Amino acid sequence: MKKDNNLWNADVELPEIVLEKANDAFAKIQREETSTMTNINSYKKTNRSRTLRKFTAVAACAGLLVVGSVASAAAIRHIWGRGMQGTLQSTDEQQQKLTDQGIAQVIPEQTDYSDLAVTSNGVTVAPDTVITDDKFIYMSFCISGYDTEGKDPSFEFINVSVKDPSSNASMDLSSNSCFYDGIVSDENGNLEYDDGSALESDENDTLISHYTDENGNLEYVITAFVQDQNDSILGKTAQVDFTNLGTSEKADYTNVIDGNWNFTIPLSSVSSDKTITVDKAVEGTPFTVKDIKISPVSMELNYAVSEEIHSYTNTTLPGFMGVVLKDGTRYPYLADCGIDGYTDDTLTNAYELRSFDRVIDVDDVAALLIMPADRDEILEIALP
Amino acid sequence: MKTKKEQLELIKKAKGHDPDAFTTLMQSYMKDMYRTAVAIVMNDADAADAIGDTILACWEKLETLKNNAYFKTWMIRILINNCYDIRKQKERLTSMDDYEEMAVTDESNLEFKELLSILDERYRIPMLLYYGQGYKIKEIAELLHIPISTVQTRLDRGRSKLKAYYQAERNDHHEKR
Numbered sequence: 001m002k003k004d005n006n007l008w009n010a011d012v013e014l015p016e017i018v019l020e021k022a023n024d025a026f027a028k029i030q031r032e033e034t035s036t037m038t039n040i041n042s043y044k045k046t047n048r049s050r051t052l053r054k055f056t057a058v059a060a061c062a063g064l065l066v067v068g069s070v071a072s073a074a075a076i077r078h079i080w081g082r083g084m085q086g087t088l089q090s091t092d093e094q095q096q097k098l099t100d101q102g103i104a105q106v107i108p109e110q111t112d113y114s115d116l117a118v119t120s121n122g123v124t125v126a127p128d129t130v131i132t133d134d135k136f137i138y139m140s141f142c143i144s145g146y147d148t149e150g151k152d153p154s155f156e157f158i159n160v161s162v163k164d165p166s167s168n169a170s171m172d173l174s175s176n177s178c179f180y181d182g183i184v185s186d187e188n189g190n191l192e193y194d195d196g197s198a199l200e201s202d203e204n205d206t207l208i209s210h211y212t213d214e215n216g217n218l219e220y221v222i223t224a225f226v227q228d229q230n231d232s233i234l235g236k237t238a239q240v241d242f243t244n245l246g247t248s249e250k251a252d253y254t255n256v257i258d259g260n261w262n263f264t265i266p267l268s269s270v271s272s273d274k275t276i277t278v279d280k281a282v283e284g285t286p287f288t289v290k291d292i293k294i295s296p297v298s299m300e301l302n303y304a305v306s307e308e309i310h311s312y313t314n315t316t317l318p319g320f321m322g323v324v325l326k327d328g329t330r331y332p333y334l335a336d337c338g339i340d341g342y343t344d345d346t347l348t349n350a351y352e353l354r355s356f357d358r359v360i361d362v363d364d365v366a367a368l369l370i371m372p373a374d375r376d377e378i379l380e381i382a383l384p
Numbered sequence: 385m386k387t388k389k390e391q392l393e394l395i396k397k398a399k400g401h402d403p404d405a406f407t408t409l410m411q412s413y414m415k416d417m418y419r420t421a422v423a424i425v426m427n428d429a430d431a432a433d434a435i436g437d438t439i440l441a442c443w444e445k446l447e448t449l450k451n452n453a454y455f456k457t458w459m460i461r462i463l464i465n466n467c468y469d470i471r472k473q474k475e476r477l478t479s480m481d482d483y484e485e486m487a488v489t490d491e492s493n494l495e496f497k498e499l500l501s502i503l504d505e506r507y508r509i510p511m512l513l514y515y516g517q518g519y520k521i522k523e524i525a526e527l528l529h530i531p532i533s534t535v536q537t538r539l540d541r542g543r544s545k546l547k548a549y550y551q552a553e554r555n556d557h558h559e560k561r
Contacts, residue, residue: 006515007499012415015428015492021436022414026407029443176536183522191526198451203388205522335531354531373440376468 003365025362079106081128083140083180083219084144088297089358098296098359102270102326104131117143120259123245128219132268133295134232136225136338136355137162137173139240139265140180143218146245146257147212153218156255160224160268162236170239171231175224177338182210185357189333193280223337229300229351235269272296274362280381282318287350289381292368296359299335301368304351305342315347316373321352324367324380332369332378334358395452398443406446409559410439413456416517417463423500423512424467434470438463460517480532502549507542510535 009268056365079095080088090098097105107116107127117126123145131138137160147151160175184194191199193210211218226233240263246256272295281288286308293300301320309315322334340352368381391412397405417438421431441462449458500508513519513527514535521539527530 007496008512009419010496012418012493012496014414014418015432017428018414018432018435021432022410022439023434025439026403026410028440029406030403093558138506178521181520181522185522185526189529190527191522199454200451201388201453207523255445255507333531337531337536357532375427 004133022027030065033265033306057106074335080104081106081108081140081142081219082194082213083142083221084129084131084138086180086182086184087140087221087223088138088356091359094296094359094361098131098272100200101272102268103133103272103296104129104358105268108203110209116263116265118261118263120255120261123257123259125220125259125261125263126242126320127263127265127382128152130238130265130267131297131299132270133272134234134293135229135300135353136223137233137238137267138297138355139222139224139238141222141240141263143179143220143245144216146218147216148218148247151247152209152249152254153211154246155242156244156246156253157241158222158243159239159241160222161239162233163239165235165237166265171229171236173224173233174337174339175222177220177222177224179211179245180219183207184334187329187331187333187358193205223355225338225355227339229339229341229343229353233267236267238265239263240265273300276383278368278381278383282370282372282381283379284310284375285318287318289368289370290349292383293361294360294365297356297364298338299352299354299356301352301354303352305350307350309347310375315342317341317350317352318373319371320352321378323360323369323371325361325364328362328364330362330369331358334360392452395446395449395455399446399449399496401442403491404454406443406545409455410442410459413459416456418517419496419516420463420510421467422493422497423509424464424505426497426500430467430474433465434466437466437470441466453465457519457523457527460513464527503523503542503545507538507545510538511542514539 004333020027079092079099080090085095095104098152099106117124117337119125123143126142128140128142129138130140143153153235156298158175158177160173160177161170163170182194183191183199185191193199197345202208220242224238242259242261244255244258246254248254273293274295275291275293278289279291282303286306288304288306290302292302299320303317318341319340320335322328322331335354336357338352340353343349343351344378365383369378370381371378391409394405394409394412398409414435417435418431421434422428425458426433438459442459445462449455469507500512502508503511509528510524513524519527521532521535524535528535
C-alpha cells in the first residue's frame with residue numbers, strides 16, 4: 001500500500017479551468033467587499049460591532065455553562081470507565097440502571113479485580129467495563145505503563161471470540177476497536193472532546209487526540225458483534241487476546257513492546273431486548289420493516305422484501321441511522337457498527353443489526369430514522 | 385507551507401471581512417480541495433465549479449465557524465456537499481456511464497485520476513480523505529454522514545480492491561514477458 005498511499009497525496013497540478021473558476025470567485029469577493037465598504041461603511045461597522053458583542057456574550061455564557069457542568073459532574077460518581085463513557089455515551093442514571101440490571105459489569109467494583117490484570121513487559125492491561133446484549137458486547141480495557149510519546153497507540157493484533165460454557169463451542173465475532181481518543185459525537189454527529197470542548201488541531205492541521213487520562217493511563221474500547229443474525233452472545237464467555245503494543249500512522253503499525261495480554265471474561269445472561277411489531281414500508285423501496293428488537297445499546301431490524309427487488313440492479317438494504325424520542329429529540333447518527341444482509345437467496349427477508357453510540361431508554365423511542373440505499377434522505381418511520 | 389499560527393491569523397482576519405486574507409487562506413487549500421472534488425465528481429470542469437461555489441460559500445458563512453482550528457474540516461464539508469449537488473444536477477441530464485467517462489478528456493494529473501478510477505466512489509472518497517488528507521476515521525464519518533463502522537469497512541474493502549488490482553497488473557506484466 002506504500003505506493004498507493006503516496007499517490008493519494010501526491011502533488012497535483014491545478015488545471016487551468018480550476019484556477020479560472022477560483023480566481024473568478026476571489027474577484028467577485030473583492031468587488032463586493034470594495035463596493036460594500038465604499039457605500040455603507042459606517043453602517044457595516046456598527047452592525048459588525050453589534051454582532052461581535054452578541055457573539056462574545058454567547059461565548060461567555062457557554063463558558064459559564066461548561067464550567068458549571070464540569071463542577072456538577074465532579075459531584076456525581078461516574079460508574080463506567082472513561083473510554084466506555086465516550087464510546088457508549090450515557091447519563092449517570094443510565095449507567096446506574098444498566099449496572100444494577102446486570103447488563104453492564106464494572107470490573108473494578110468486583111472482588112478479585114487485581115487478579116484480572118495482566119502485565120507483560122512492564123505494561124499492564126485490565127478489563128474495566130463490559131456491557132452485553134444479545135448481539136453486541138462493548139468492552140473497555142485500561143492500559144498502564146505505556147508512554148505513547150505523542151503518537152497514536154495501537155495493538156498489533158487483537159482477537160475477540162466467545163465460548164459457550166456448557167458446550168465449549170467457540171464462536172468468532174466481528175469487532176471494531178481502538179484506543180479511546182477522547183473524541184465523541186454529539187447528537188447531530190458533530191465531533192467534540194468528551195468534556196464538551198471544541199476540537200483542536202496541531203501545526204500540521206492534525207486533530208489532537210486525548211489518549212491519556214489524568215493518571216497517564218490509556219483505554220482500549222471494543223465493540224464486538226455476532227457474524228450471524230441467529231447467534232447470541234448472552235451468557236457466553238468472552239476471550240480477548242491482545243498481541244504486541246506500538247504505534248500506528250495511517251494504518252501502518254510500528255512495534256514498540258512485545259507482549260501478550262489474554263482475558264477470559266464471563267458475560268451477562270440478562271436480556272434487555274424489547275420486540276416491537278412495526279409493519280411499515282420504507283417509502284420508495286421494496287422493503288417493509290416487519291419488526292424490531294431494541295435494547296438500550298443496539299437495534300435489530302427485520303425486513304420483508306417484495307418481489308420488486310428482483311427488478312433492482314442495486315439490492316443494498318436501507319440503512320438504519322437512528323431514532324426519534326417521544327419528546328422530539330432526534331439522534332440521526334445513533335447507529336454505529338454491525339451487519340446486514342438477506343436471510344437467504346430468495347431475497348424475501350432481510351435484517352440489520354446495529355450498535356449505538358449512546359444508551360437509549362427503549363420506552364422513549366417514538367420513531368426510527370432510516371436512509372434508503374439510493375438517495376440521501378432520512379425517512380422517519382413511527383412506531384405503533 | 386504556512387504554520388498553524390499563521391493559518392489561524394489568516395482565518396481571524398478573513399472573519400473580519402479581509403478579502404486578501406481570505407484569498408490567501410483559500411489558496412493554501414486549493415490542491416486539497418481539488419483532490420477531494422475530483423474524487424467525487426471525476427472531472428476537472430465540475431471540480432472547478434464545486435471549488436468556485438465553495439469559495440463563495442465559505443466567504444458568506446465564515447462567521448458561522450465556531451472554532452477557527454476546525455476551518456479545514458468545515459470547508460471540506462461544504463466542498464463535499466457542493467460536489468454532490470453538482471453530481472445530482474448532472475445525473476438528471478446524463479447517464480452515470482457517460483458522466484464518469486467525461487474524465488478521460490481531462491489531460492492533467494492522469495496518474496492520480498487513474499488511481500481514483502480503480503475504485504468505486506464508496507471506497508475512493510474515504511480512501512482519499514484517510515490516506516490523502518490524513519483525516520481520522522471519526523472525522524471521515526462526520527464529513528460523509530456515515531457511521532464510523534461504515535468508514536472502516538470501506539477502507540478495508542478499498543485496500544483489498546487496490547491490492548487485487550495491482551496484483552492483477554503485476555500478473556499481466558509477467559505474462560507479457
